[in-house]
Amino acid sequence: MDFDGYLQDLRRSEFYRGQIAHVERIPGQSARYGELKRALHPELERALRSQGIRQFYSHQAEAINAALEGQHVTIVTSTASGKTLCYNVPVIQTVLEQPRARAFYLFPTKALAQDQLGKLNALGLFPTVRFASYDGDTSADERRAVRRSAHIVLTNPDMLHLGILPGHTQWTSFLANLRYVVIDEMHVYRGVFGAHVAQVLRRLRRLCRHYGANPQFLCCSATIANPQELTERLTGVSDPVIVDKNGAPAGRRTFVFWNPPLIDQGNNTRVSTHTEATRLFCDLVSQEVRTIVFTKARKSAELILRYARNQLQTKAPELVDRVAAYRAGYTLKERRQVEEQLFSGQLLGVASTNALELGIDIGGLQASILTGYPGSVASTWQQAGRAGRGEAPALSVLVAYDSPLEQFLMNNPDYFFNRTCEHVALNPDNPRILREHLLCAAYEQALSEEDLTLLGPAAAGCLKVLEEEGTLVRRGSRWLYNAGDYPAARVNIRSTGGAPFRIEDIFGKLVGTEEPARAFRALHPGAIYLHMGETYQVEELDIEGRRAIVRPAAVNYYTRSSSTTHLVVLRARSSQNFANFTAYFGEVVVTNKVVSYQRKKLYTEEVLSIEPLDLPEQTYETEALWFTVPASLCLLLARFTQDLLGSLHALEHAAIGLMPLLSGTDPDDVGGVSYFQHPDTALPSVFIYDGYPGGVGLAELAYENLLFLLEATRSLLQQCPCEEGCPSCVQSPLCGNNNQPLDKRGALELLNLLLGQKQSVVEARG
Template identity: 40%
Template sequence: MNSPVAEYVEALLASERLGRQVRHHRLLPGREAAFAAPRRPWASAIGELLAARGVEALYAHQALAADLLRAGRHVVVATPTASGKTFCFQLPVIEAALQNPDSRALAVYPLKALAQDQLRGFTELTGGLPEPSRPSAAIYDGDTKPSQRAKIRKRPPNLLLTNPEMLHLSLLPHHGAWAQVLANLTHVVLDEVHTYRGVLGAHMSQVLRRLMRLCRHYGSDPCFVFCSATVGNPAELCRQLTGLDAMPVTESAAPSGARHMIFLNPEDSPASAAIQLLQAALSRGLKTIVYAKSRRMTELIALWAGDKSGRFKDRISAYRAGFLPEERREIEARMASGDLLAVISTSALELGIDIGGLDLCILVGYPGSVMATLQRGGRVGRAMRESAVVLVAQEDALDQHFMRHPEDFFARPPENAVLNPANPVILPRHMVCAAAELPLDLSRGGESYLDGPGARQALASLLASGELLESADGREVLSPRKRPHHNVDLRGAGSQISIEDADTGEVIGAVDSLRARRETHPGAVYLHRGRSYLVHSLDIPGATVKARAARVGFSTRVRSSKDTEILEILGRRELLGTRVSLARLKVTEHITGYEKRSTRGGELLGMVALDMPPSVFETEGIWFDVPDEARRAAEAEYLHFMGGIHAVEHAAIGILPLLVLTDRNDLGGISTPMHPQTGGAAVFIYDAMPGGAGLAREAFNRAEELLARTLAVVTDCPCELGCPSCVHSPKCGSGNRPIDKAAARFLLQELCCGAPGEDRPPSITPTPKEEDAMPEQATQPGAPAVVTPRRYGVLDVETRRSAAEAGGWTRPDLMGVSVAVLYDSGPDEFIDYAQEDIPALAERLKSFDLVVGFNIIRFDYGVLAGVHPFAYRRLPTLDMLAHVHERLGYRLKLDNLAQATLNVGKSADGLQALQWWKEGRVDEIARYCRQDVAVTRDLYLFGREHRYVLFQNKAGQKARLPVDW
């Protein structure tokens, strides 16, 4: 008797309409399990736990991973979904807790729901052990109640489950409260480690290095366990993340049921085909998950499927990032209980969240990688059940490539996962966090954290900018801020922006600031849980989008223009008929307007202009030179050269995910017939995120294959003039104009088989070095910058009235002068001035090359201006307080700097001086004021000679503050 899944597949293949759209059907046979025993037998207590679960023996890969961990080795287990990776680390963690109740393990999950699943599994597994020796476990995340958090910190469990954000924001900055965990840490588990690539991977590479640094500080050296979906380079990925060498375990010995793989190329829209497939599955009672490639398509399919599914309408739900946590938990629970029969999701449900047994997976569009396809398909058919995966192709180049060459999918190994641990935008932020956690040790061999990729360069830049500070003795590096961690968002190189309902103020979603201009610009259509909203306003500095619910029959897509500047060449080589370069780039994008397109049919309804500030960021990218000979040959054939290189750009970006684990949305491109730096035509492909994610580096290494694959895509596509399957891009800022497929094919043949032509390295303007840059003085615009003045003065003014008496600190002009003291470096003397003498003071000030003071611009000059009309702020001025504020981001008192640098302090304060004025004790005021001027002078001279002054930070440490006086 056929299973319901087999009947579903038979009906699909026999369908008069959908059957002819099936391009390939393959039945992947099930597989029997292979068992093995660990080299050393488990303790009897663990054997009893396994027996209670009905486990007579471990799968061979579980036993191998456990053997390696028990021998103190780092391990990466990269096997398919539902292959039992959890036992690989749970059993060694339990064994360590039974051997030593003080042992601790830390498990990090990219999603809160995964941690909830793992806690349930761990609790069920250990439930049979007697209470005194039973290993404890607890979740510490944003949903943990404050009272429970305090209990966990006081008595941490043997297994602490958390997520990247809590590790970064809570455990590491408050490591003193977690000393018991860090000092006794035996295992660190990183689940779904393949998700730590791109921007998140760059952040996590730094978070994990900071964790290992604190482990060394507390005397522990834990084994790392990495669990991953099947990727092409699991050991290399873990090395990029942590610098550790992990032993790969990649051969799964778990059993699997038979699985139908169906490739369907729809005649209508992919969404319509998916809905038909879903309706047939619902009628057979098959639990189904539908994956869409975008938030918008997820919402639309859920909306349309609900409208067309009759009695099943309330048993279908969308699920995506941007939903509020309570909304996602509700959907997960309903799916696991069987209340929901179908869920339409973005990649948010790609990971192993328990939503019950599933029968059918429908992929609306190729997920972008073999790895993701296997991962999503692995959600169905658990426990040896027969299952089916249907890939519904879109018009994308990769989709159509596999529709034409399905055998390539099954023969192709999983892609490499890449990240850039030295991302120059992300690394410095974490280095500031690391210094706030523990001062960085500058002694020889004292700080292995600084041996990481790009760390020394980042440190030098941070010290030069004042974002990090040397200690008074120069042996350590300190952070000027106690808790800089909240300024670092692990999920993006930019910050998160809240999307609010303009009528109710309710938060309905979130968007990364890097995507906000493209997705939530004024006039954009935003979809959330089946409802459409029109964006009313976008406030990037205020991190807020206002949107209003509206029923519309159109979608929006931005138009933009881009240009790029080559900042630094990282690699350049000749290949085939061209040259390829790897470089650091600056990309500038101008959003010029947006299209309105009909929801059904995609007809262009109109264009709306936008006036928005440009988006500018630095990243890594490659470019191919297009030789002049190739250009002349194309023009001689009357081909559209610009349309050709534009089409080459689109085709190469579309096919690049075949080679590296990414999505085309993580990539950007620019094609130009004449780049001012290269002196010729060029096609650029870059990482579409600040600092780069390592994608361009991998593309540079595999550039020959990229060109060959791109030529094959353009040549194989049966269209005549170009289409989304070959040279059109769904996110092209110019609306895919101009595009010339014939020119692209011609140029790609030239690039693959022609002559590279003359090598013309690009012209690059060198970036000024820090020491060559003119020091910035805290002075008014237009005032001359004085570096080594021949004659300078130091000024301080005491007042007759307090701020309260004058109406606030904004009215120094009403405070009056009791005494002003000026030090003149020419005759080396102090001069006192009463209020009636201020005109004479002004005349003397005009003779100085530099006037020095502390809060002189905002306060002293304001007081003087209220007494005598003179343009004091036009004087060449060094305001020490302004300089300190610019460097640190906060203000310091003169007394703090004087005590730390000169070991002298003030003899009085401003309130005492006001009291003396009321008592007529002007001599006391002058004496006090002269001391302030002398301290300010000596501080200025110390800073000018040593290029730093000292201050005491909030932690009571003396630190060097770099100055350019």
């Protein structure tokens, strides 16, 4: 399709009102090839030739050479660049040369593992090279066969944690001969999930060492700023070879920044992002352009599916059944059906969460619509790259929300297009998570002092806590697990809150699941829950039973909850003095309470009502950065505004909104609170904290880049055209105080006092 012509048509359409904020035309590139340093095994060469592979892109050759030389390798190239061959070739080559060699392939989802299993099958090397998946769907008989004979086992971190490591005596031969551990989509392992997986991998390396093996790690990632640091923090190995020069061909991409039009100039209020994305989605699908719409949340994917089907019913009723939604929470059967229909072309369009951001093969899509900034430069390119295959042209459209971050990008497109990707934050020494995995490790095999180096610098302190609790008992130089249960079963590696909440209809049928960290916000009484285009209302939240009871509901609104936060400082680990203020990083106790929810009208986003809630408080220890405003600056600010708390509150909201500039974050990952005078600092203070117990590294990253974050915040407030503050700069939909008080102009003046001389442009940083 001629996408330049398509944009011209859009500009002439009846609903166009200047939404195109920027068009970036990214030229394609021709393939660049490299040479292998050694000949491939004849059977492998024959298998590759049968698929038309006679030469390797330059990054593939570099990665294969390094892997076959025995080095840890991390490949950091774009979507659809052929990263699979970077690990399949050295692994299969080794197995063909040394039939006792074994490999684990770890994928974050079962769907990815099944997709890669199909690619291995297509090589036609079975049974000379034997491979199989090993997950929760594998039967007992199949598991025995896999352990006994498979060269390559495709699994996920959950199964490694729950099924393989605790039963390692059944894997003795496999672990003794483990040569490779492949970690695909490594950038997914951040935050809580990443901290858990880092400990699972250390447990794996510990058992391999016991059996006399020392496996190589071959990692693949989307483009990120810190591939070496992430590889080392995740796996515990050092000095990986980083392969980041992409030699794969790419087609010309047209990338559009689309800003919904203003409907209230004074309040800077815009047309709903969902409405704009749906219009574009339906327009492209109606022209039979195969399109994927990415959304930030499950609810958004369901909303867009519902909107699209309503519009297509009038515009092109024959296409209503050719669009679908895809997200976590669907059953395995439902997800597989959507994947197959996408790949075959039966579906023309899909609205998906980032569940389809990863490398599942869904065929040749032509256009991608991103409903809101995905949270990082890396994820944006990953999602955009799901459209476009080989040298075919592609269209990507980022439809902005009215959030501070997204309006900042709409006003500073060069910041995005000229910027390298963000860091992936990972804290493998989260004490709460580490203690859980120390118990798992001790269950697998008694811990020794030699293990402490492998398990991380915080392990010794955590062992003391576990000894005091009595869950570990020391016998000489070893620690033994002192309980009769199975500790891995109590550790959910995808959260810090244990088992998920079940969502059941009034007849007891399972509708979906929700993470404990989100349950109070998403499943409170009165909440609207969307699933497969159907609408449900929460009747009851059974906290002790970890379930929500829902009933079908035909309503014209959705819901969004708000919470309040109180914070106590435990201790400051470090501080840094700037010219006009001081910042700190340390440990805090956060108490959060969901207090109300908004009923927001579909399509228009109008707030129909605000309903109070009475839910228990949730308290946890985590990491935070905070900075204080000295009395001298407060006196200067008083000449400009008497609303010091409103100024602090507005600054806090805007700064948190720009946190994704530093690292990919979700709304639940980070929080903030501001005080006119905090009891522990005795000064006006702003706090930014990790949203999970123990911390995940985001507050620390913000502490290390605080001046940059505050400069970007000042730029945002300078550029926003509103007068009193709006959702595009200082208002937050998550604020439990209903955005009161807020003083945008006071916040800008406070930033000028904190930072000194004004800067009109925020410089992009890698």
